[in-house]
Amino acid sequence: MARAESIMKWGQEGEYKWIELAQGSRAHLRVLLKRCPQLFAGKCVVITSYDSGPLTPNEKEIARGWKKCGNLFIVPSVEDVSDLPFEQYDEWYIFPEYTRPEIDTVFVNCGLFSIKSPQALIEEEVAAMGQYVDLVGAKYRANILYEMQLCFWDQLRRVQPESFIASGDRFIFVTCKPQQFEAIKDILGYQTCFVL
Template identity: 30%
Template sequence: MKLQAGYDQTFQYVRQNAHGLTYEVGFHIYQRNDGTFIFGYEVVQEATDCRFGNGASRLDFEGTREEAEAHVRALLEKMIDNLTDEGEERVTRTGERAGYRIVEWNDGTDGAIEDLVLCYPELVLGRYVAIASCDSGPYAPTDEEFTAGWSKIGALAVSPLVKVISQLPMPGFDEWYVYDRLLKLEPHANFVNRLGFSPLNVDDTYTEEFWRQVIKLEPLHVLGSGTPGLFLVTRDKTLFEAAARNVTP
């Protein structure tokens, strides 16, 4: 399996574990007029037929372009080292914070929110879903969806009461905030597009920002899929316990 995205920066990295597999990595960085860096990446591993990437994401970094490139390379190497060992089952982690329970699944590839919703449709049925990220960006409802009750608050797309799961888009790199009722909503920041984001991270700026937003907005659940995993943050103890027992949603 070869790199396909055509990124201008490429390198090989040998994973620092017993398997010692070699990964091919490509990435690109560009700098916006406001000074922020945007990067995209692709990682492939021929022996395990593995390919994953996340398109464009904002980089939390201040410095020169050369320093940013070195920073991204170090992030990608760390991400590869933290992948689930080849052939192992998905790793499940749990935790609690601010009255919420957290389940996170990580198999080293991009998570799929569809897997979680198909296992536990009660997460969204009869509720409203505010989409902070859809395929790494904002979701744009169609004219038909607006007629059916979808709305927009800034970049945030808000569903009508969910009656069937097929109402919801699930292309990947999704982040949903689920509510029992719609009060006065406001735009939501998204976090799943940041490489290695996890609601269980410690001493991490973006994780702290995520929790400040959750505490302020008080959703019933937050569902997220990014690289490299899938997570559920919920105030529902029963759903948490069911999800935590299921290692492969």
């Protein structure tokens, strides 16, 4: 069950805890890189989307051992967090050690994608539009969201990242590390007072 605190929602799905901010922002990712470098340092970061598309390592990055495997950009072990490339509509999977996961679907580029419940989507549309709401359309979008969420959680359980970050229309952080979750929730909760 998700809870709401201003524009932040959070909840849990199986072993994964999640945070979602109503507005995506590369500032959120910048804050995590600056205030939580331990989230990334020494970890394998797999970037599935960079500014809405695949990323190709340059010569300097290749010399560091960074790789491109299909549409995946893989940083086998982050040495300097400030070297990680980020833009808008980025999607990252973070693993404790080097891996070449099979990631089939990128979610960050779909404006409808959210972790919150499909019912919450309907309720938000009803609240925003009142008597003019297209309830059939809202239910249709909620059903599409439900199908996307099934695919997302299935992919997460299959590839088993330590954390997942999507910075698009919404900012989404998912982790199986409870202490990491609490720290990031506090940092992002504080940040929303000033950035958004």
